[in-house]
Amino acid sequence: MLSIAELRPFVSATGITIGVLTASILGGVVLCTISTFTYLAGGRAARFFVPLLLSVFRNVPIVIFLIFSQFVLPILFGLFMPALYNAVLVISLVIAAYTFDIVRGYIHGFDLQQVDAARVLGFSRRQIILAIVAPQFFLNQRENLFSIGLIGLKATAIASIVSVQEITHTANRIISQTAQSTIPIFVSTSLYIVIGLLLYAVAGLMWRQQRPHD
Amino acid sequence: MRLPDSCGGSSGRMIELRHVLDFLPDLSTAFVQTILNSVLIFVTGMLLAMLHQITSALVVPNWISKGWSFWWRSVPEVSVIVLVYYGIGGPMNALGPREIGIMVLSLISSAYISLLIRAAHEQLDPRQVESARALGISRLRTQRLIVWPQILKHLRFPMIMYYADVVKQSALLSVIGVYGATMEAYRLGSDTFRYLEALVVVAALFFLYISVVEYLARLVGNKRRASPNDRVWWDRP
Numbered sequence: 001m002l003s004i005a006e007l008r009p010f011v012s013a014t015g016i017t018i019g020v021l022t023a024s025i026l027g028g029v030v031l032c033t034i035s036t037f038t039y040l041a042g043g044r045a046a047r048f049f050v051p052l053l054l055s056v057f058r059n060v061p062i063v064i065f066l067i068f069s070q071f072v073l074p075i076l077f078g079l080f081m082p083a084l085y086n087a088v089l090v091i092s093l094v095i096a097a098y099t100f101d102i103v104r105g106y107i108h109g110f111d112l113q114q115v116d117a118a119r120v121l122g123f124s125r126r127q128i129i130l131a132i133v134a135p136q137f138f139l140n141q142r143e144n145l146f147s148i149g150l151i152g153l154k155a156t157a158i159a160s161i162v163s164v165q166e167i168t169h170t171a172n173r174i175i176s177q178t179a180q181s182t183i184p185i186f187v188s189t190s191l192y193i194v195i196g197l198l199l200y201a202v203a204g205l206m207w208r209q210q211r212p213h214d
Numbered sequence: 215m216r217l218p219d220s221c222g223g224s225s226g227r228m229i230e231l232r233h234v235l236d237f238l239p240d241l242s243t244a245f246v247q248t249i250l251n252s253v254l255i256f257v258t259g260m261l262l263a264m265l266h267q268i269t270s271a272l273v274v275p276n277w278i279s280k281g282w283s284f285w286w287r288s289v290p291e292v293s294v295i296v297l298v299y300y301g302i303g304g305p306m307n308a309l310g311p312r313e314i315g316i317m318v319l320s321l322i323s324s325a326y327i328s329l330l331i332r333a334a335h336e337q338l339d340p341r342q343v344e345s346a347r348a349l350g351i352s353r354l355r356t357q358r359l360i361v362w363p364q365i366l367k368h369l370r371f372p373m374i375m376y377y378a379d380v381v382k383q384s385a386l387l388s389v390i391g392v393y394g395a396t397m398e399a400y401r402l403g404s405d406t407f408r409y410l411e412a413l414v415v416v417a418a419l420f421f422l423y424i425s426v427v428e429y430l431a432r433l434v435g436n437k438r439r440a441s442p443n444d445r446v447w448w449d450r451p
Contacts, residue, residue: 041448060417071409076410161389185297192288
């Protein structure tokens with residue numbers, strides 16, 4: 001039977017997992033916003049190349065990008081980044097790629113009459129985005145955004161391959177140190193489910209805040 | 215931090231076509247194995263999803279069925295693969311890494327495919343089934359002639375798209391040493407210190423294959439991809 005002290009590394013591992021996930025989601029949102037504005041304002045070339053570039057991050061397994069960023073970027077540019085930052089960078093790009101696909105679909109399917117009405121009322125483009133398009137996007141795409149959060153959570157576990165000390169890595173280390181598997185497996189899977197439920201709760205909170213705009 | 219040159223840290227090294235061509239045959243063979251693994255995972259996942267649908271309709275309470283799906287969807291694939299392979303002993307010792315990996319990914323796939331089937335089922339108008347039953351058509355014939363042809367129509371696009379996801383997931387099997395494109399790229403990279411070429415080739419193979427699968431999904435599902443020429447609200451004067 002494992003003692004509490006032997007399970008203590010899970011505390012810091014959970015912190016690292018949540019930290020990597022949060023940083024990646026924020027990074028993904030920033031990258032997706034930049035991509036979206038480039039896509040909208042960049043003309044035909046941008047409308048061809050931005051989705052193509054991001055589809056690379058959607059269509060190639062994350063594990064390949066992690067190994068690439070860990071082993072190839074130092075050789076190419078002579079710069080070595082800690083595994084944690086590599087993981088955040090790669091997961092951010094993947095989250096941005098998935099989110100951009102949803103945003104693009106939403107942009108192409110958006111009701112033009114609402115935009116026309118806003119224009120007639122004298123709204124600027126910035127106001128149209130902030131007051132009309134974005135609130136409806138967050139409301140209508142809540143489930144999809146939650147799914148992307150889950151993709152990010154799952155990607156944090158892949159970061160264990162490049163020795164990021166997150167939950168899977170810690171569970172594996174405890175199993176190899178103590179030769180006990182049941183409790184580490186139970187604890188690690190429970191932690192992932194709790195973080196998944198937390199994400200779900202955050203998505204629910206967002207939805208409740210957006211509801212009055214509906 | 216800048217790496218010393220003795221560690222291969224000299225910047226500006228370019229990709230060499232010679233090594234790309236050298237690696238291509240080995241990586242292509244390994245990629246075929248990855249595709250075979252993904253097909254096996256997908257088919258087994260589909261069978262398990264069917265079983266899940268039948269058992270949840272007949273014996274298993276709804277909350278257990280939903281909890282089962284949520285569990286497999288929330289826990290990361292790589293975590294389950296690693297923990298089952300390294301952590302669970304007993305009868306699992308008789309199985310090799312490939313069998314364990316395929317089993318775990320099939321279970322995860324079954325949870326997702328169950329959701330897809332349920333979503334397709336919900337699109338069906340229940341009055342059609344009621345009408346068929348009222349006309350005296352047996353339950354089996356109703357399923358065969360009315361329900362499933364319509365469900366399959368709704369399922370084509372998401373199932374092919376999900377298969378693309380399974381292909382990406384099967385790359386994770388390399389974590390426990392299952393032979394496949396990612397494992398082979400890693401091996402070639404560590405043998406020759408040419409990670410760049412090996413990873414670029416394997417990434418290109420994945421990208422091309424999954425792009426073709428996505429294209430087929432759009433073709434079969436009759437879904438049009440946004441063209442660069444399409445005008446959106448932003449373009450309006």
